[in-house]
Amino acid sequence: MSSATVETNKNGAAQNLMEKAPWTDEQGIAMKVYNGIAIALEIFVLYLKMTATFLHSIYQFFVPPEPKSVNGEIVLITGAGHGMGRETALRFGKLGGIIVCVDINPVGNQETVDLIKEQKGKAHRYECDVTDREAINALAEKIRREVGEVTMLINNAGIMPCKPLLKTSEKEIRASFEINIIAHLWLVQAFLPSMMERNHGHIVAMSSMAGVVGLRNLVPYCATKFAVRGMMEALHEELREDKEKDYSGIKFTVICPYIVDTGLCKNPKIKFPSLMKILSPQEAADSIVDAVRRNYHEITIPSSLYYINMICRTLPKAVPLYLKDFLDSGLEAHS
Amino acid sequence: MSSATVETNKNGAAQNLMEKAPWTDEQGIAMKVYNGIAIALEIFVLYLKMTATFLHSIYQFFVPPEPKSVNGEIVLITGAGHGMGRETALRFGKLGGIIVCVDINPVGNQETVDLIKEQKGKAHRYECDVTDREAINALAEKIRREVGEVTMLINNAGIMPCKPLLKTSEKEIRASFEINIIAHLWLVQAFLPSMMERNHGHIVAMSSMAGVVGLRNLVPYCATKFAVRGMMEALHEELREDKEKDYSGIKFTVICPYIVDTGLCKNPKIKFPSLMKILSPQEAADSIVDAVRRNYHEITIPSSLYYINMICRTLPKAVPLYLKDFLDSGLEAHS
Numbered sequence: 074m075s076s077a078t079v080e081t082n083k084n085g086a087a088q089n090l091m092e093k094a095p096w097t098d099e100q101g102i103a104m105k106v107y108n109g110i111a112i113a114l115e116i117f118v119l120y121l122k123m124t125a126t127f128l129h130s131i132y133q134f135f136v137p138p139e140p141k142s143v144n145g146e147i148v149l150i151t152g153a154g155h156g157m158g159r160e161t162a163l164r165f166g167k168l169g170g171i172i173v174c175v176d177i178n179p180v181g182n183q184e185t186v187d188l189i190k191e192q193k194g195k196a197h198r199y200e201c202d203v204t205d206r207e208a209i210n211a212l213a214e215k216i217r218r219e220v221g222e223v224t225m226l227i228n229n230a231g232i233m234p235c236k237p238l239l240k241t242s243e244k245e246i247r248a249s250f251e252i253n254i255i256a257h258l259w260l261v262q263a264f265l266p267s268m269m270e271r272n273h274g275h276i277v278a279m280s281s282m283a284g285v286v287g288l289r290n291l292v293p294y295c296a297t298k299f300a301v302r303g304m305m306e307a308l309h310e311e312l313r314e315d316k317e318k319d320y321s322g323i324k325f326t327v328i329c330p331y332i333v334d335t336g337l338c339k340n341p342k343i344k345f346p347s348l349m350k351i352l353s354p355q356e357a358a359d360s361i362v363d364a365v366r367r368n369y370h371e372i373t374i375p376s377s378l379y380y381i382n383m384i385c386r387t388l389p390k391a392v393p394l395y396l397k398d399f400l401d402s403g404l405e406a407h408s
Numbered sequence: 409m410s411s412a413t414v415e416t417n418k419n420g421a422a423q424n425l426m427e428k429a430p431w432t433d434e435q436g437i438a439m440k441v442y443n444g445i446a447i448a449l450e451i452f453v454l455y456l457k458m459t460a461t462f463l464h465s466i467y468q469f470f471v472p473p474e475p476k477s478v479n480g481e482i483v484l485i486t487g488a489g490h491g492m493g494r495e496t497a498l499r500f501g502k503l504g505g506i507i508v509c510v511d512i513n514p515v516g517n518q519e520t521v522d523l524i525k526e527q528k529g530k531a532h533r534y535e536c537d538v539t540d541r542e543a544i545n546a547l548a549e550k551i552r553r554e555v556g557e558v559t560m561l562i563n564n565a566g567i568m569p570c571k572p573l574l575k576t577s578e579k580e581i582r583a584s585f586e587i588n589i590i591a592h593l594w595l596v597q598a599f600l601p602s603m604m605e606r607n608h609g610h611i612v613a614m615s616s617m618a619g620v621v622g623l624r625n626l627v628p629y630c631a632t633k634f635a636v637r638g639m640m641e642a643l644h645e646e647l648r649e650d651k652e653k654d655y656s657g658i659k660f661t662v663i664c665p666y667i668v669d670t671g672l673c674k675n676p677k678i679k680f681p682s683l684m685k686i687l688s689p690q691e692a693a694d695s696i697v698d699a700v701r702r703n704y705h706e707i708t709i710p711s712s713l714y715y716i717n718m719i720c721r722t723l724p725k726a727v728p729l730y731l732k733d734f735l736d737s738g739l740e741a742h743s
Contacts (some may be wrong), residue, residue, distance in 0.1 A: 115734065116734075119730055119731065119734050122730050123727050123730050123731065126724065126726045126727050126730065127723065127724060127727050130724030130726065130727065131724075206578055237646060238593070238596065238597065238600075238643060238646065239597060239600065239601060243541055243594075246590065246593055247590070250585055250589075250590060254585075254631055254635070255581065255582070255585060258573070258581055258627070258628060258631075259578075261573065262573065262574060265573075265574065266574060283638075283642070284638065286641065287638055287639075287640070287641025287642030287643070287644065287645045288642055288645060289642065289645045289646040289649045289650075290646065291642055292593070292639055292642040292643050292646060293593060293639070294642075295638040295639060295641065295642035296589055296593075296635040296636070296638045296639035296642070297635065297638075298638065299634040299635050299637055299638025299639075300589070300631040300632065300634050300635035300638070301631070302634055303618075303619065303622055303630040303631045303632075303633065303634025303635070304622075304627055304628070304630060304631035304634075305622070306621065306622025306630065307618070307622030307623055307624065307626055307627040307629075307630035307631070308573060308622070308627050309622065310622045310623060310624045311572060311573060311624040311625065311627060313729070314624045314733075370725050371725070383721065383722055384722075386718065386721060386722075387718055387719075387721075387722055388462065389461065389462060389465030389466075390705050390706075391461045391465065392458050392461050392462050392465065394648070395454055395457050395458050395461065396454065396458065398649075399450065399451075399454050
């Protein structure tokens with residue numbers, strides 16, 4: 074074995090031991106047989122576990138898990154003054170959640186709080202620019218004192234400049250990253266520690282179908298929404314793989330809506346409205362609340378797109394592009 | 409048809425016309441039959457095109473396209489002073505490309521230029537902080553005057569803070585986004601226009617396997633590397649779907665390496681080195697140059713991970729996690 078090979082193997086401790094130990098040939102063979110059996114057993118157990126989980130997943134596809142209660146949970150929603158944020162806030166408020174409405178716009182945010190209170194829900198209003206990390210940390214302290222520990226964080230605030238990349242300004246690009254993804258990290262850093270202390274919580278992030286497939290006129294937006302999915306998957310893994318403590322009580326949900334009529338999409342284009350219609354914020358919020366309550370990892374709205382995308386991704390890249398051109402939907406640039 | 413339905417159909421012009429036009433019943437039926445036949449034909453053509461492309465892709469899997477010549481191309485590489493950037497620069501230099509080496513570190517960058525010149529290649533050195541948009545635009549002007557129009561842009565520069573999210577500083581998070589993804593956008597904005605004018609060019613972006621699956625200790629890094637894939641796919645679509653001009657001469661390649669020993673990974677962990685070994689920058693650069701020359705859209709290094717990931721993504725999310733745990737590789741946090 075060349076020195077180069079030993080070097081790349083520096084973490085494969087078992088092999089190195091075998092190379093270096095002053096054992097007899099027979100002991101070496103016995104060791105190899107033992108290792109072989111151990112690995113074969115490990116693979117067999119792996120196979121059983123994967124099959125059982127696969128069957129369980131198929132069962133859950135037909136018999137979904139019961140929705141959990143959110144009664145008494147402290148639910149922080151960013152961008153609560155408008156669109157899907159507001160509708161989601163209303164629904165969680167109706168279900169008994171204590172809603173912490175965060176928005177940069179105090180008027181819309183107050184309207185949401187009023188609407189929740191009208192339906193006998195509990196709601197608090199906080200004004201904050203989510204791109205300001207200092208402001209978020211101060212906000213977290215204030216909420217802790219005035220309301221309590223946030224147990225559900227819904228990273229919803231977002232912007233969507235819709236134009237060709239070469240016409241998108243530095244300011245628009247920077248704002249997209251700041252609001253759509255970097256703010257998620259500041260909020261997670263502020264609210265995850267208390268969830269980890271009690272192994273209880275839920276982090277929800279708004280991605281988009283533009284976070285699953287690349288779409289024209291949305292280059293920086295797609296980048297930020299892909300980033301949301303990457304961040305959530307990595308964070309979920311980081312907690313799942315923690316060897317010191319169990320964090321399985323903290324759930325993660327990523328939401329990928331297609332075209333929702335919240336005012337962000339200026340010129341939506343749909344060739345077959347019966348197949349893929351423009352959704353209202355109300356319809357989208359129904360799906361969001363359902364997915365969160367059932368602890369789904371990732372949903373698309375409409376849900377059919379999840380499976381369509383899954384099948385398309387197994388095909389060579391050029392094949393589903395014909396389907397995309399045929400369906401011919403998307404966003405035109407702002408005029 | 410309710411008014412709500414008409415509203416969601418506002419872009420389905422054909423349907424609306426049929427509702428409103430003062431035609432007789434027979435004319436209406438004839439119109440419907442005509443529309444039905446037109447759509448059936450469209451679907452049939454779609455089916456033929458998809459099947460043909462699918463078969464062509466399978467053929468290309470066994471008989472890959474011939475690598476193109478890069479002789480005389482002006483190849484800009486960011487982060488050329490080190491690791492995969494340097495190795496890629498050396499290879500393109502050997503193939504006759506005029507290499508524009510860009511790095512924030514002049515020492516490593518000069519070494520790369522010297523190495524290219526030693527092997528009788530052409531190379532130019534430019535010092536630039538890629539996170540400074542003004543500096544990039546000035547650099548682009550300078551390169552245009554001193555070397556010519558860049559025809560291949562290789563967005564390679566990147567950083568990888570490797571620690572749990574809660575221990576990652578604001579500075580590390582911001583720098584990751586600035587260097588790993590936002591800089592790509594500045595460079596594309598600077599160099600794409602001249603490629604579009606001549607419908608000739610190639611944009612290459614370094615993503616990572618951490619841009620395909622979420623990994624622990626790499627939460628912001630995964631976000632930025634997912635973002636690279638989203639940006640590239642969206643940009644490719646934006647040019648492909650342009651109705652005014654043909655940009656099919658501009659190619660896009662995304663590179664997703666697993667663990668490459670460039671000094672970025674401090675504590676790589678590999679359980680089965682024979683299955684997934686740590687790659688040298690040289691091996692990675694061989695794959696990068698091959699993928700670029702064959703105009704591949706996306707590759708993983710090693711290539712087997714592409715298919716493993718494709719299969720895993722069609723399974724319920726929990727199933728491949730067992731496999732991930734079994735293979736038990738990844739990066740430990742910096743000590």
